[in-house]
Amino acid sequence: xxxxxxxxxxxxxxxxxxxxxxxxxxxRQRRSFSVGLSYLWLGLVVxxxxxxxxxxxxxxxxxxxxxxxSPGFGPFDLLLGTDNFGRSILSRILxxxxxxxxxxxxxxxxxxxxxxFLGLLAGYFGRWVDAVITYVTDALLAFPPLILLxxxxxxxxxxxxxxxxxxTILVIPSFVRLxxxxxxxxxxxxxxxxxxxxxxTSPRIMRREILPxxxxxxxxxxxxxxxSLIVAEGSLSFLGLGIPAxxxxxxxxxSEGKDSLSDSxxxxxxxxxxVFLTVFALNQIGDSLRARFDRTAAD
Amino acid sequence: xxxxxxxxxxxxxxxxxxxxxxxLVVEYRTSAGVVQAVSKVSFDVLPxxxxxxxxxxxCGKSTTGRAVLRLDTITSGRxxxxxxxxxxxxxxxxxxxxxxxQMIFQxxxxxxxxxxxxxxxxxxxxxVAGASKKAQEEAAGRVLAAVGLADERFRDLRARRLSGGQAxxxxxxxxxxxxxxLLICDEPVSALDVSVQAQILNLVEDLKRDLGLTVVFxxxxxxxxxxxxxxVMVMYLxxxxxxxxxxxxxxxxxxxxxxxxxxxxPQPDTVDGFSGPALEGDLPSPLSPPSGCRxxxxxxxxxxxxxxxxxxxxxxxxxxxxxxxxxxxxxxxPVASGGAAVPAVPVAAG
Numbered sequence: 001x002x003x004x005x006x007x008x009x010x011x012x013x014x015x016x017x018x019x020x021x022x023x024x025x026x027x028r029q030r031r032s033f034s035v036g037l038s039y040l041w042l043g044l045v046v047x048x049x050x051x052x053x054x055x056x057x058x059x060x061x062x063x064x065x066x067x068x069x070s071p072g073f074g075p076f077d078l079l080l081g082t083d084n085f086g087r088s089i090l091s092r093i094l095x096x097x098x099x100x101x102x103x104x105x106x107x108x109x110x111x112x113x114x115x116x117f118l119g120l121l122a123g124y125f126g127r128w129v130d131a132v133i134t135y136v137t138d139a140l141l142a143f144p145p146l147i148l149l150x151x152x153x154x155x156x157x158x159x160x161x162x163x164x165x166x167x168t169i170l171v172i173p174s175f176v177r178l179x180x181x182x183x184x185x186x187x188x189x190x191x192x193x194x195x196x197x198x199x200x201t202s203p204r205i206m207r208r209e210i211l212p213x214x215x216x217x218x219x220x221x222x223x224x225x226x227x228s229l230i231v232a233e234g235s236l237s238f239l240g241l242g243i244p245a246x247x248x249x250x251x252x253x254x255s256e257g258k259d260s261l262s263d264s265x266x267x268x269x270x271x272x273x274x275v276f277l278t279v280f281a282l283n284q285i286g287d288s289l290r291a292r293f294d295r296t297a298a299d
Numbered sequence: 300x301x302x303x304x305x306x307x308x309x310x311x312x313x314x315x316x317x318x319x320x321x322x323l324v325v326e327y328r329t330s331a332g333v334v335q336a337v338s339k340v341s342f343d344v345l346p347x348x349x350x351x352x353x354x355x356x357x358c359g360k361s362t363t364g365r366a367v368l369r370l371d372t373i374t375s376g377r378x379x380x381x382x383x384x385x386x387x388x389x390x391x392x393x394x395x396x397x398x399x400x401q402m403i404f405q406x407x408x409x410x411x412x413x414x415x416x417x418x419x420x421x422x423x424x425x426x427v428a429g430a431s432k433k434a435q436e437e438a439a440g441r442v443l444a445a446v447g448l449a450d451e452r453f454r455d456l457r458a459r460r461l462s463g464g465q466a467x468x469x470x471x472x473x474x475x476x477x478x479x480x481l482l483i484c485d486e487p488v489s490a491l492d493v494s495v496q497a498q499i500l501n502l503v504e505d506l507k508r509d510l511g512l513t514v515v516f517x518x519x520x521x522x523x524x525x526x527x528x529x530x531v532m533v534m535y536l537x538x539x540x541x542x543x544x545x546x547x548x549x550x551x552x553x554x555x556x557x558x559x560x561x562x563x564x565p566q567p568d569t570v571d572g573f574s575g576p577a578l579e580g581d582l583p584s585p586l587s588p589p590s591g592c593r594x595x596x597x598x599x600x601x602x603x604x605x606x607x608x609x610x611x612x613x614x615x616x617x618x619x620x621x622x623x624x625x626x627x628x629x630x631x632x633p634v635a636s637g638g639a640a641v642p643a644v645p646v647a648a649g
Contacts, residue, residue, distance in 0.1 A: 190410040191458075193370055194470070197402050198424040198477065199394035212414045 035288045038281035045278055049097035057091040061246040071266055080270050084256065089267070093274055096248035100275075103160065103233045107167035108226040114168070115175020116211075116218050122176065123183025124206055134180070137173040145170050145232070153241040160243060167232055171225050178221060182214040216293035223286035227279040234275055250275045308341040309612050310542045310620040316343035316379075317513050318367065318481055323376035325359070325366045334585045336362040338537035339376070341612070344481075344530075349507065349514040351528030351545070353521060353560065357582055359537040360517045361405070364483045367515070368400055369393060380481065398424055401474035405486035407467035411458035417443070417469055418454040424477035442472040446502060464495035471502065475510070482507070483515045488523060500527060521564060525549055533557045536585060536593040539612055543619035551629040553621035555598045592624065600625045 048055070057077050065088070071081040080089040122133035152166040186192065187210060195209050230250070236242045237251030245252070250271045257267025308321055325337040337359040344350045352360045365371040367378055369385060378385040383396060401424075404410035411420055419426075421442055422435040430438070443449055446468040458466060467487060474482060484503065488496040504527060507514055518524050524531060525545045533541040533548070533556065541554040552558045559578040580597045583589055592610050595601035602625070610622040616629070 190404045190406055191412045193365075194402070194404060194410050194473070195412075195423060195427075197368055197370060197397050197400075198427050198473075199397045200423070200427045201394070204427065208415075209412050213412070 032284075032288065035284050038284040041277055041281045042285065045097055045274070046101065049094050049101060052091070052094040052098070055094070057094070058088050060087060060092045060095040060248050062087065070264075071270070081266055083253070083267055084260065089253075089270055092248040092253060093250070093271060096250045096253055096271065097274070097278075099160070099243055099247065099249040100230050100233055100251070100278075103163055103167060104226040104229040107164045107171065107229050108222055110164070110168045111171040111225065112175055112218065112222050115172045116179040116214065118172070119176040119179025119181075119218075120183050120206055120211060120214065123180040124187055124202065124210065130180070133176065137176045140169070141173045146235070149232070149236055150239075150241065153236070158241055158244055163233065163236065163242065167229050170232070171229065174221070174225065175218060179214055179218050182217050183210055186210050186213045217290075220286065220289040220293045223282045223289065227282035227286065230275065230279055230282075309614060311341055311343050312345065313343075315345060317346045317348075317381060318515070319343035319377075319379045320363075320367060321377040321379075323363065323366060323378065324374040325362050325371055326374040329586075332586050335374075335537055335588070336585065337366060338588075340534070340537070340539050342532050342539065342542065344513055344515060346480075346513050347511055348529045349516055349527055351524035351531045352515065352517045352534060353519060353524045353531065354534035354540075355519060355560075355582065357536075357585065358534040360519075360534050361485050363534070364402065364485045364515060364517050367483060368397065368402055370402070398428060398477040399479050400481040400483065401477060401479040402483045402485060403467070403470050403474055403487045406490055407463050407470055407487075408458060408461065410470050411461070411466055413457060413459045416455050416457055417448075417461070420458065420469060421472045422476050423473060428477070438476050442476045443469075445475060445506065446472045448472065462495075463491050464498060467491060467495075467499050468502070471499075471506070475506065478510075479512070481513050481515070483517070485517045486519065487516075489518065489520065496523070503527065521549075521560060533560065536582060536588055538593050539622055540594065541619070541621040541623075542612065547616065547619045551616075551627070553615040553619055553626040554594075554623045555600050555625075555627060556594050557621075558627055559597075592622075600627075 065075075065077075065082050065086050067082060067084055067086040071079065071089075073079075077088045077090065080093065083089055083092065118133050118137075122130040148170060149166050152162060156162045192205055192209050195205050200208070233242060233249065234251030234254065237249045238255040240255065242252055243249045253271040254268050254275075257264070257271070261268050311319060311321070320343065321341045322339045323337055323341070324335065324339055327334045327336055340359070340363055342350065342352075352363065354360045362371055366373050367380075367385070369388075373386050376386065380396065380400060383392075385393070385396070388396060418436075418439050422430070422439045425435050425438055439454070440449075443453065448465065448468050453461075453465070453469075458469070461469065471487075482503075487503070488499050491499060500523065503514065503516075506512060514527070516524060516527050528545050531541075531543065531545045531548050532539060533554065535556050541548060541552060541557045543553075548557060549561065552561060563578065578597055583593070583596055589596050589606075591607050592598070592601070592605040595605040598605065604624050608624070610624050612620050612622045615621045615623075615626045
């Protein structure tokens with residue numbers, strides 16, 4: 001019951017006086033050039049797609065000039081040339097971007113929300129909750145994705161809604177797994193035990209203690225998933241199972257152009273290039289976000 | 300009183316105890332079988348008292364602490380806190396009772412959520428209890444001042460930017476915010492530098508005095524436990540070896556394991572080396588603990604009786620209890636206060 005002052009070699013100085021605030025030099029985050037360009041490209045595509053009705057381009061379903069004009073300087077509308085029916089490719093790219101981006105974003109975010117929640121439940125509660133969720137997830141992962149999408153398209157009339165639903169189901173498992181694995185890692189931390197000892201209920205522990213730690217990791221995968229969803233939508237449209245004509249989508253445009261690939265390659269190459277750049281940008285952004293927020297290894 | 304093979308409860312002091320644990324058993328299921336981490340452990344703590352629990356890694360001391368708070372599942376046994384039977388409480392009652400029994404963990408940084416600021420962390424217990432924002436803010440200021448972190452700049456820091464000592468202060472502040480009666484400290488200083496250890500120990504000591512706390516102090520460091528404790532309990536492989544006042548336990552241990560623990564403390568003078576002969580062998584696997592006395596495989600005094608019959612906790616000397624068939628006698632040579640300096644007792648036959 002004695003105070004052990006012998007050990008306190010600081011003479012209590014540390015405990016008593018609080019030093020003035022230390023000056024910490026600002027750490028400059030190194031910015032990658034390609035990631036900067038990626039943000040720029042994505043911002044441009046999103047802004048133009050959002051504002052396309054205000055731009056001086058013709059509608060996506062009416063002829064703006066002669067069929068299969070090559071890209072070239074001239075009227076803004078014909079900057080990227082025209083397709084088989086003389087419709088402005090620029091206009092169709094931008095309207096198609098709305099479809100591709102909306103599908104990618106909606107399906108990605110929906111799957112992110114549902115998957116994170118299910119993974120949290122599975123990882124936190126374990127036992128039969130985990131068994132059921134993992135079982136369903138594994139079954140879904142084992143199912144060939146294209147077959148799943150084809151059967152959804154076969155059963156229902158392809159529309160924006162059914163495409164979103166199908167693609168959401170397709171990517172939920174990856175979020176479940178990620179969220180579950182992270183939850184398991186955080187669940188056994190001492191601060192969770194401390195929260196329980198404060199009388200916190202399970203929902204509160206999940207919401208206040210675990211979710212804030214799991215969320216950044218899972219969210220940083222979102223751009224990567226959106227990128228793969230844009231590709232998936234493109235593949236479906238290419239197979240003719242995407243958004244029905246005349247509404248353009250990037251995959252659909254590639255598909256329409258493929259027959260005249262030899263004489264008018266720009267019909268295929270322009271949408272393909274846009275898809276490539278967008279997906280590449282999303283992957284770059286996703287990787288940089290992951291490096292920054294995925295602290296599973298760092299903590 | 301228990302007559303079955305077990306560690307016995309001769310050292311319990313009955314009704315006036317704030318916390319009383321009887322025949323506590325905690326088991327873990329592993330792929331290799333069931334591990335009994337705590338095996339029929341009994342102890343009690345009087346109000347305002349500090350009980351030190353010592354033992355090497357894996358002896359079940361931390362598990363005991365967690366089981367008392369029901370943070371680990373209790374297999375069997377009785378835990379009474381004031382007049383509530385903890386092992387029988389429903390989840391709802393237990394949640395309310397938890398705030399009267401708080402715990403400080405070994406890893407100070409790991410016990411704080413890295414994504415929440417200090418001002419939120421310390422009043423988590425009050426937030427759970429549904430206190431108003433204003434009450435929470437006041438409490439945060441009060442407890443942070445009590446642990447020496449009154450400076451405003453700490454309030455918005457996140458746990459990962461705190462040093463080990465600061466984090467442990469925050470953890471203590473968090474425990475104090477709910478005004479507990481019982482504080483269980485699970486190796487609160489073993490992850491800290493020596494100078495910081497002293498600060499934290501003094502802090503716990505001051506708070507205990509000012510707030511009238513009852514403390515269970517779990518540690519593997521003998522000198523730390525001696526400094527803070529009114530009673531010491533030595534554990535080995537899930538069992539109680541020895542229990543008593545630190546003065547007598549440290550000066551003339553009755554259990555050979557306590558002797559061995561004390562002997563393993565390095566001497567300040569390098570010429571002297573360690574205080575006594577080192578303990579041979581490793582901790583046996585808890586999956587298949589030795590029959591009879593669990594310490595017999597490493598005990599210099601073990602014989603056939605130790606292999607067949609499990610020793611009960613019994614009073615060896617006034618106020619000193621041990622679970623041993625062949626307890627060590629008080630050495631003839633009176634020893635100076637430094638208990639660790641007692642020369643090794645020659646091994647007596649039988």
